[in-house]
Amino acid sequence: MAHWSDNVLLQPPGHGDKLTRTVGSAPTITMHLPGPLRPYCAGASELSISAPTVRAALEDLERTQPALYCNVCDETGKVRRHLNVFVNADNVRDLEGIDTMLKPGDVLTVLPAVSGG
């Protein structure tokens, strides 16, 4: 597993690995990424992020993984219209949006909305 500490990559990740960052005392959560987003974070399938809210997790992403962040949020900072963000099994739309609080061990999942055609 590659390990990040204060934005310093200690070990390069391999494809499908998990990237871990630790910042302050905020709860550490796991962000799970779908396949199309993995090329934008060195192939990692999961990121470990310390953040008290979804918003803080996205802000952390903007600082540390700007290429990945651009795929998740647009220039105005909004989560892209056709993406859904889940905390564990719940869509944040049904919680407190991106101000939803996070607990240690939560799993944040970014998924494209269902589509066809």
Added chain:
Amino acid sequence: MADRVILTIGTKKGVFVADAAKPRRNFALRGPFGPGVPVYSTLVDTRGTPRIYASSCNPFFGMKILRSTDMGKTFKETKSAPAFPKDDGRALANIWSLEPGAGKKDLWCGVEPASLFRSPDGGDSWEMVPGISNHEHARKWSPGNGGLCMHTIVRDGNRVHLGISTGGHYLSEDGGETFTASNKGVGAGFAPDPYPEFGQCVHKIARHDDAPGRLYMQNHGGWAEWTGPGGPRPGIGVLRSDDYGRSWRSIASGLPSDFGFPIVVHPHDADTVYVVPLEPQTRSCPGAAPAVWRSENGGGSWNRIARGLPKKESYFTVLRDALDIDQLKSPALYMGTTTGQLWIGREGGEKWECLFDSLPPINNVKVAVV
């Protein structure tokens, strides 16, 4: 290397590249690149080492620019795509046009919501062009069926013509620093005022180096029967300017419909121009019998050219960037359809033949000889 004809085909499911030796007998198809993602704009950039660009308009993960430096064998994303400044409040929704700029690696890019971006380094970095993107009219433009898109960029030295749907035609005479709405004679059918200052639904603009000052426009026509405020607006769909786009006049007389999307000029004759008239309701060719119409006298009269095209029961649309013409001595037209067919019109459109008949719906066709 012998001259090759390169076609880029932007579709609903990625970009394809086809190439052939100069006789254009057999085209080999590659792709899709950026699979599954709509492509609305492509560019074969023949300055220096040829490069191919394609917009990859991902509704889930945002806009990307793809670049190929090996003539369409492989594509990679550029280092960045156009993006509005963070405090602007607008977010990029689509990329509609890619055109070469003045410098060797300069690119211009028209986007949705209608704005213009420039890249000095072949698409790796981008800056918004404020003269049009923050124009006093910009927040008053409204989207048409395809969105609020800047789909046409025509450069002519220091003059820059932009086509915006729905915003109209804007002209810069200082290299793109400032722009003026330039729509005298360009009608609008969807507003009480038939000739507003701006807000027209321009579909495409074309010009030729041999006819300075002359421009051709396919505008949103189909309003001859309107009986509401402002009265009928016949012939507003196909227009010509002879004063660098300051004023426009109808050249639609003789066409079966003044509605359509693309307009293309012959590479060796500025008087020869092509359109694809469509019925405004179905957006398919009149009588469901596809045809390109050609004028050889600058829009004075028109002839139907359809030999080899289906004679009936064809309801496809040819979109604004889905018609192009190559530069060879006897040029061929290339026409993509929303039903995924790519047609070649040999001898300037005299003889049509289907090159590929089952591609995804086609948004965009560009051709270059390299």
